Amino acid sequence: MLFAQLEGYLNQLLQKALAEGLNLPESIVSGIKPPFLEIPKEESFGDISTSLALKLAQALKTSPKETAEKLLAYLDQEIPNSCLKDFIEKTDIAGAGFVNFHFSKEYFYSLLKQALINAKDYFASKSKKTKKVLLEFVSANPTGPLSVAHGRQAAVGDALCNVLVLSGYEVTREYYLNDAGNQINILGNSIHLRLEELSGERIEFPDDHYQGDYIIALARELLEAQQTTASVEYCKEYGVRRILEIIRKELNDFGVKFDSWYSQKSLEKSGKIEKAIALLKEKGFIYEQEGALWFSSTKFQDDKDRVIVKSDGSYTYLAPDIAYHQDKFKRGFDWLINLWGPDHHGYILRLKAALLALGKEKEALNVIIVQLATLLRAGKVISMSTRKGEYITLRQVLDEVGLDAARFFFLMRRTDSHLDFDLELAKQQTQENPVYYVQYAHARIASILKNSKVPPSQIQEADLSLLKEKEEINLLKAISKFENCLRVAEIQLDPYCLTTYLQELAERFHRFYDSLRVLVEDGGVRDARLALILGCKNIIALGLKLSGVSAPEKM
RNA sequence: GCGCCUGUGGCCCAACGGAUAGGGCAGCAGCCUCCGAAGCUGCUGGUGCAGGUUCAAUUCCUGCCAGGCGCACCA
Numbered sequence: 001m002l003f004a005q006l007e008g009y010l011n012q013l014l015q016k017a018l019a020e021g022l023n024l025p026e027s028i029v030s031g032i033k034p035p036f037l038e039i040p041k042e043e044s045f046g047d048i049s050t051s052l053a054l055k056l057a058q059a060l061k062t063s064p065k066e067t068a069e070k071l072l073a074y075l076d077q078e079i080p081n082s083c084l085k086d087f088i089e090k091t092d093i094a095g096a097g098f099v100n101f102h103f104s105k106e107y108f109y110s111l112l113k114q115a116l117i118n119a120k121d122y123f124a125s126k127s128k129k130t131k132k133v134l135l136e137f138v139s140a141n142p143t144g145p146l147s148v149a150h151g152r153q154a155a156v157g158d159a160l161c162n163v164l165v166l167s168g169y170e171v172t173r174e175y176y177l178n179d180a181g182n183q184i185n186i187l188g189n190s191i192h193l194r195l196e197e198l199s200g201e202r203i204e205f206p207d208d209h210y211q212g213d214y215i216i217a218l219a220r221e222l223l224e225a226q227q228t229t230a231s232v233e234y235c236k237e238y239g240v241r242r243i244l245e246i247i248r249k250e251l252n253d254f255g256v257k258f259d260s261w262y263s264q265k266s267l268e269k270s271g272k273i274e275k276a277i278a279l280l281k282e283k284g285f286i287y288e289q290e291g292a293l294w295f296s297s298t299k300f301q302d303d304k305d306r307v308i309v310k311s312d313g314s315y316t317y318l319a320p321d322i323a324y325h326q327d328k329f330k331r332g333f334d335w336l337i338n339l340w341g342p343d344h345h346g347y348i349l350r351l352k353a354a355l356l357a358l359g360k361e362k363e364a365l366n367v368i369i370v371q372l373a374t375l376l377r378a379g380k381v382i383s384m385s386t387r388k389g390e391y392i393t394l395r396q397v398l399d400e401v402g403l404d405a406a407r408f409f410f411l412m413r414r415t416d417s418h419l420d421f422d423l424e425l426a427k428q429q430t431q432e433n434p435v436y437y438v439q440y441a442h443a444r445i446a447s448i449l450k451n452s453k454v455p456p457s458q459i460q461e462a463d464l465s466l467l468k469e470k471e472e473i474n475l476l477k478a479i480s481k482f483e484n485c486l487r488v489a490e491i492q493l494d495p496y497c498l499t500t501y502l503q504e505l506a507e508r509f510h511r512f513y514d515s516l517r518v519l520v521e522d523g524g525v526r527d528a529r530l531a532l533i534l535g536c537k538n539i540i541a542l543g544l545k546l547s548g549v550s551a552p553e554k555m
Numbered sequence: 556g557c558g559c560c561u562g563u564g565g566c567c568c569a570a571c572g573g574a575u576a577g578g579g580c581a582g583c584a585g586c587c588u589c590c591g592a593a594g595c596u597g598c599u600g601g602u603g604c605a606g607g608u609u610c611a612a613u614u615c616c617u618g619c620c621a622g623g624c625g626c627a628c629c630a
Contacts, residue, residue, distance in 0.1 A: 041570065041577075051573060057610055064610070095574040096610080141630065183630055292628055303557085310628040317630050343625055345559050371560060372624065413568075418561060418623065425567095434579075440593050448590050488571075500569065503578080514586090514595045555593070 001087060001110065003483045007037055007048065009084050010101065013075065014052060021074040022067075028059045039484065043477070046092070046100030053097040064097030072099055108476040109464040115479055115535035116460055129168040134328050135161050137339035138251070138258075139176040142243045143187045144212055146250050149341055151394035152373040152419065155410035155548060157339045158256045159495035162546040167490045172333070175258045176324065179240050180265040181317075186210065187243075188236025194219035195235065199228050218242055250395055255403065255548045267320055267327070276323040276358075277308065285357045295322075300353035322354040329360065336365045337493065345369050368493055370415050376422040392423070401426045407548040408435035408499060415494045434503050438540060439552055441506035445537040446553040448518050452530055459534055462527035471512040475532060478508040482539050495546065502543045509536050 014036045018029050032055050040049045053068035060067060072093055079088055089104035137157030140150045157173070164171045178184070190209040194216050197203045205211075218239055222230050230238070251258070267273065277293070280286050285296050291311035295318065298305050308319050328336050340347070348367045355365055375382045375392050382392055398406055400423055409426065412434070413419045426433070467476065485501040518529040541551040 035571070038571065038573075040574075042574070045574065049574090051611090054573075054610060098574065143630095178630065181630065290628085294628095307628045312628080314628090316628060321630095341625095342559065342623095344630095345624095346557095346626060369559075374623075416560065420567085436593055437579095440591085444591055444594080451590055491571080500578090507578085510594055511596095513590080517590065519590045555591090 001107070003111075003480065004487065006084070006087055006103075006107070009082065010037060010048065010050075013078060013082065013084070014050060016078075017071060017074050018052070021078070022070055024056075024060075028056070031059060032056060039481075040098075040100065043474075045094055045098065046090075047103040047477070049098050049100045051098055053099060057097065065093065068093045068097040068099050075099070105465070105468075105473070105476075108473070108480055109467070111480045111483075112464060112476060112532065112535045115482075115538050116531055129170075131169055131335045132333045133164055133169045133171045133335045133337060134174055134331075134333035135164070135171055135337045135339070136174045136176055136328075138256075139178070140247065141178045141183050142240045142247060143183050143210060144243065145214060146247055146394040148373050148375050148392060148394060148397055148421065149370075151254065151397060151406065152410045153339050153341070153370045154251060154254055154256045154394075155407050156368075156370055156415050156495060159407075159411055159498065159547050160337070160339075160489070160493060162548075163486060163489045163495050163498075166542075166546065167486060169335075172260055173256075173258045174260040174262055177244070177261050177263045177265075179244075179263050180268055180320075184236060184240060187215075187239045188232045190215045191218050191222070191235040191239045192230070192232045195222055195228065195230060198223050214243075214246075215239075250393075250398075253398065253403075254394065255407065262324065264320055264324070267324055272327055273315065273319050273323040276326050277319060280308075280322070280354070280357055283357060295350070295354065295357075297350045297353035297357075300349075300356045302349045302353050306350050318350060318354070321351060322358075325351065325355060325365070326358055329364070334364060338365070338367045339370050340367055342369050342371050366493060368415060371418045373410065373419040373421050376420055377424055397421070397423070404439070404549045405433050405435050408438075409433070411496050411499045411547055414496050434499070435549060436555075438502045438506045438544065439549075439555060441509045442537055442540045442544070442551045443553060443555045444513065445509070445533045445540075448533060449530065449537070452519055452526070454527060454530055456534075459527055459530045462531040463524055464528055464531060466525050466528040467532055469516060471515045472529070472532060475508045475512045475536060478505045479535055479539050481505075482543065485543075498543055498547050502540060502547070505536065505540060505543070509533070509540075 011034070018024065018032065032052070036050050036052050037048055038051065040046060050071075053064045053071055056067050057064040072091055075091055079085055079091070087104055087107040088101050090102040092100055092102075094100055135157060138146075138150050138154050140146055146154075161171050161173050186209055190205075193203050193205055193209065197205075198216070198219050219235075221242070222228070222235070222238060227234070227238075277286065280295060285299065286308070287294055287296060292307045293309035294305045295308045296305050306318055307316050308322075309315055325336065344367075348369075351367070352362055352365060356362055375397075401409070405426065409421065410419070467473070482501065482505075485497055488497050489495045512532075516529070518526065518533060520526050520529075544551045
């Protein structure tokens with residue numbers, strides 16, 4: 001039985017206790033709100049716990065302990081007659097009036113059995129979801145190499161997709177390609193000017209153009225290809241194509257693969273933007289003022305109305321974006337998740353407003369703001385500006401700290417929280433980086449399994465009931481918590497908890513390793529322990545894989 | 556001025572509104588004739604300030620202080 005199922009049954013039981021078991025007045029019951037169950041942080045308090053008695057205390061005007069005792073009596077009567085009987089070994093009251101449930105060893109053995117065979121398929125098959133998810137992330141403009149901020153978005157987005165897939169969703173990873181519009185025009189101009197410069201002309205390079213050396217490099221490529229007289233238009237297309245190649249390569253080296261690249265240019269050609277605006281107009285959310293078309297987003301909680309078509313007839317960013325998101329729904333996705341940088345946060349409300357205006361549910365779109373990863377060198381902030389060409393690229397970070405450390409590091413803070421990344425520190429502390437702690441556990445286990453020379457088939461058949469020592473049980477419990485970690489990531493739409501979980505699991509393993517020998521003479525105990533560490537290894541490998549980090553057999 | 560994020564030991568960070576606020580680094584003291592010491596064990600030390608809601612606040616609300624980021628008919 002999965003943790004989620006066990007929790008579900010317990011929840012039902014508590015609901016029943018509320019409704020009939022405790023003989024409570026309706027007025028009190030309706031005032032008590034879920035969640036009823038929580039996972040205690042202290043393990044002596046059991047594996048799952050309810051504070052229902054505390055919640056009831058005031059309304060009932062009795063001591064929480066008294067209520068807890070009544071509840072306990074009810075549960076002790078019901079549990080032996082329910083499907084929970086084999087999985088809950090003990091219930092007790094602790095603290096101010098918590099009722100704690102202790103799972104049976106059999107429960108943990110059964111979970112280990114699953115981890116031994118194929119944890120991945122097990123989870124996926126048990127929790128098939130019907131929603132089709134479109135997760136859009138990175139979507140950096142093809143006007144320069146990827147920055148560190150994009151790196152964080154890529155790491156978070158990819159891991160989140162992995163988590164959602166494992167949770168049973170059908171997920172598509174999409175990159176919105178801004179291959180049209182003002183910034184692209186500036187890119188074209190920038191390259192063109194540099195080309196003229198290389199050809200010996202005196203030029204004036206405007207401040208709002210892209211200053212980076214890569215622009216000069218692109219111009220030089222054109223020069224070497226005898227394209228000295230290339231038009232601005234040609235420079236533009238060439239620049240977008242080449243920079244996109246660089247971005248794809250970088251993402252690929254970073255371990256992130258997109259299923260779909262959605263071109264803004266093709267969107268503009270399709271006529272979908274005009275259709276979207278027409279539809280909004282038809283619904284009465286568009287008006288004209290000062291020569292521009294405005295979308296009345298204030299009807300949906302925005303602070304002010306937004307221009308959608310400028311007075312010169314061109315679109316603001318909002319216009320194609322509305323059409324783009326409408327198209328996401330039309331393509332059959334029913335849950336949209338966008339990862340955006342913090343500079344877009346003010347933009348969420350107006351996009352949601354537009355989708356509401358088009359008749360969509362507001363829950364159908366989740367925008368996650370990925371806070372900046374501030375790069376430091378020896379404690380000093382490196383200021384970055386794409387325009388000025390002053391920045392450290394994702395590529396440079398990758399080269400300096402390595403793929404595994406970079407991917408893991410980007411996930412180590414809550415996504416909506418700032419992340420400081422000191423390059424010097426990251427380099428110096430490579431040995432102490434938590435990723436190595438986790439990988440080391442994996443490699444250590446691999447080494448023991450190899451030394452044991454016990455065939456996998458024999459390990460699968462091991463008698464798990466021989467696992468009784470405290471450290472063994474603790475490791476079993478840590479393994480069993482993987483499912484909850486996944487669930488938290490799914491609910492919070494944030495994969496960062498994977499990194500904390502993996503560190504916890506690795507710690508439990510290292511402790512187990514130090515107190516008990518795996519390769520003992522007693523073959524039964526040996527095989528049971530081999531099964532335990534194999535299960536642990538599988539979960540570590542799965543967790544690392546979800547995070548985009550490798551799980552080495554040797555280090 | 557408005558919005559978002561963040562204030563937790565010397566430093567970096569955890570804690571669905573719950574029980575004795577956890578871990579890492581640095582410091583000190585220990586553990587390899589034994590499956591990998593990139594590991595383990597022990598010690599020292601903390602919720603920015605002031606209110607409020609609650610049986611219970613690091614968590615939620617209000618105000619203040621401090622830091623970061625963003626506020627276009629740019630994308």
